Amino acid sequence: MAAEQTQAKTRLTFADVQAGAPIAVAGKSAGNPYLPQIATVIDIVEETPNIKSFRVRFDDDAVMEAFSFEPGQVGQLGLFGVGESTFAINSSTSEKRYVQFSVMAAGEVTSALHELNVGDKVGVRAPMGCGFPVDAWKGKNILYIMGGIGSAALRATINYTLEHREDFGDITILYGARTPLDLTYKYDIEDWQVRKDIDAVITVDREFPGWEGRVGFVPAVLEEIAPNPSNTIAITCGPPIMIKFVLQSLQKMQFTDDQTYTTLEKRMKCGIGICGRCNIGPRYVCVDGPVFSMAELRELPDEL
Amino acid sequence: MKFLAQDQLQAFLGHLAGGSRVVVPVKGEDGVVLFRPWSPGTEVELDVLLAKQSAKDYVFRQSETYLRYGYAMAGEAAAQVDDSHEATVVSDDPATRKAAQDAAVTAHATLVAEPVNDAPDQVIFGLRPCDVRGFVQMDNVFGGYGGFYFDPYYNAKREATTLVAVTCRDPRSTCFCTTVGGSPDGTEGADALVTQVEGGFTVESFSEKGEKVLGFTGLVDASTDQTLKAETVKEQAVDRVDVAFELEGVQENLRANIDDPGWHDLAMRCISCGTCTYVCPNCYCFNITDEMVEGQGERLRTWDNCFNPTYTLETSGHNPRDMKSNRFRNRFSHKFWYYPEKYDSLLCSGCGRCITHCPTRIDIREVLSVMGAPRPEATTATGEEA
Amino acid sequence: MAQATHTKQAAGTTTTDAGDSVKVVGIVCNWCSYAGADGAGTARMKQEYELRLLRVPCTGRIDPLFALKAFEKGADGVLISGCHPGDCHYSEGNYYARRKFELLDRMLPHLGIEPDRFKYTWVSASEAARWQKVVNEFVGKVKALGPREGRAL
């Protein structure tokens, strides 16, 4: 969801910056956008065999206190000596004690992050990008469709809508993973299943010993539960192949492009719209995204 | 307008070098012209029109350390740290967990990270007006244009740099600055402009920094004759630059032609190296990496380019621009569609380096004449592809 | 690092890294030369201590670039050692390796690295004395050349 660019269409100088020119999208303050804030890992939650959630706290209390973000925004979590990677901020927007990122061990940075212990230092640059337009969704039904670690990108948003439950209509969460072991945030899932004011559908791809819940791929289950598109916003995140089929299913069910949102991942380096690799046509995922409506995506080249 | 006699050039550069580093085009033993720091006696090469590379490197360094850091452990704490890298077991008991956290925090306490931003005053002398426009066009992306981020590293160097351009006396057939809004005597972004005339140079300044350049006492007022001659040089130069393609409508046509099979045809002879982007005065994409030796590390940014096959490669193995033709399309679309859409400026100043340095002479003029114009209804270019 | 420490202890010295006049990297195979070095250490054979050992499964695994990387990162000499030809634990790894090392050996002087700074040789697990001799000779030559400073590679 691209931010409205209200700032002056002019190039700035150091003098402008010192004079307090608004210099960044999404309300971020002046300063050196490349410098990470040093933070300490205060807790590590093993979500699945290959996903850990890191709760980090900025070493500077003032930074921690001032920290706020919109649901759907991302941050760069980095290890000095290894590098930085982009992750969704998935703690609640109301959480003031720490910032949480969930990391699947896969590449250079993520594998190194998995080696971290409580007390280790990380560098954090956050928040970045644009969140979901949750204010514009007030009064609407919300349908979350998530697969695997896609839940990390939507957790903050889910928590936001649950914390502001009265602002929204029906809330449905469809979440699937390959096996029950791969379901993240099991404590959340327990909570959802207890609550009467939301409808949570949890599914796994195939039968698994001890699993008594639903079995089936997310897009198929979505068609089974056949949500009513009327006054509903559908938000999806998961592996690219899942997103592809979910979007097709939603279209089949008469969800319009304006009703459908997704949040994208791309390889990123700077995270501030300069280094040039996360573009899809003229849009940068790091500053114009990661949240895009289907209507916006249709305008872009097929380079997802 | 001032005049600088040819035999005063070294003294002039010496004057400039008094307060800052001076960078000039220099011809090496192998005949290759590159921008190099000047020292007394260094011959300035102005006859060869374009240095192999633009002067971009002196403001936007090819590799630049922007953060230094080090891990150090206080003596006592270090002794207690278990080096075994065992995964932390998070205890269920809050008190135990708290104690473990406190101990760990103390042990790992000293991480020092210091930003580095080295920006010496410098004068770049002898770059061409297209090279200067390259900086002007890049300024937007680094300068927070439109409310985006302000890059302190680029801007520190940019503000400490004085650009003394030289009029292109003999533009090449591959020059197309006038097509993209520039000129062989263009002054946009230049602090001063020198023009080669008989016996020396006329010198004009356009900014406060440029005025400082004129502070050299060896400069005299240019005679009417010299001024007229300079005008003639400029006019003749403008005549030598051909209009390469129709700029109007390029942005819209690129958008309309995004899926056109013509991209495949044009990209066939591309070898997907990064030459065009690294010699380009405008291309600014970069990579960020960490380098660490024995507990001391640096985070640096280095030029990168969209032709690099691993540029967009994700950890999962998925690559949004896996095909050579996709990467090819990105560069031209970025310069004439994506960038203008965000920053209201082209990202090409028409120097033609990408044409002459490309190992297979891919011609940006041809690419834009073809893909920047309305295309006939999709013809199957790649046979099985279509 | 563990291997480096091991060598120093084997040599029975307490000199720190900072005191070394040169840095020499040894890349050795697990089955022969590493065992040979171990034998020399256990037997308290006095050796030059500037050598830091890296252990690999087989010399066949060693890319010539490993040696170049060591030089690039500041090594003053690189010693490669494995099983004698014919005795490779994996039958033929060192035969392949030999060709690569020979090319490297011939190219290095062309890159501005003196011939005495690189050596490839074979030391078996039972040749502790030979190991001692190889190390002392090689490190001695590197010491004679002194540290490499301000070099292209």
Added chain:
Amino acid sequence: MSDRQAKIRELARAALAEDRVDYFIGWKQAYNPSEMIPAFVRSADEVDQLVWNPLAHHNLTAFLKRKMPDPPNARIGICVKGCDSRTLVALLQEELVDKERIYVVGVPCDGIVNRRRIEKEFADEVVDISFAGDTVTAVTRSGESKEFAKGDLLFDHCRTCRYPNPFYADDMAADPIVEPDDRTPMWGPIEEFEALSPAEKDAKIAEAFETCIRCFACIHACPVCWCWDQCVNRCRQPALVGQRVDTKENLMFQMVHMFHVAGRCPSCGACDRACPVEIPLYLLHRKMNKELYDMLGFEPGVSLEEKPIFQTFDVNDPFGEH
């Protein structure tokens, strides 16, 4: 010379008309007659753009590398000179290129002119280069013209060429030209370099590699650098080469290329010609080939049956301690 050009067009036209190939790769004139570039011809009516003259320096086999063909499974017609064919043979030895998917037109070659040598003779831009017998005429944009003897302009590897005829071709664009009886390689200008002291060599190398911009043109233009798009030079795990651009890392970068093509590289000079800052990479590769020849009497890419030397061994290899 023009006979060869006519024959190339004829063979290309037939291959395209009979749908034996999806496209045909030859050479054509670039934006002016002083430059030649690879031509990709997709239909029989377009074959007249194909040109053969002593500026046709590109080694087109680079376009057979993994991920170069578009579409990926294309059937490709391709022209090769003697040296180009050696890189093709090296690829075929390792079965990296499918013989069934290529149609090879061999072009006997009398030597290629080094355009950069001409360029350096003028400050102004060279816009036309023409050939008449052994005379080469170059004209600049402002009309200045100079004549050269072709022999003075040839690439070093052409002067010392022992294999002007392709080793592998389905059809030939002309009868093979007379080859020298003595096939002992000549190594050309590397001997000057070899005579320098280690310190002098070091200084030369440092000077040459200081200007490298790590653009990957050498690697991508190299026909036998097969993993070009996944090069360890771009890799962070292992970080064999650092991202920092300085002389040491730049040299390391080139070493990755050189050692990884050892045994395949016939020093065709494609890397050298592709380099935008004109680093004499050719000399490095030439030296490597000289050492391989001295070691084992091996010349890369001269026989389809031979195995690349680093993929085989001889227990009696005549070097090292035994």
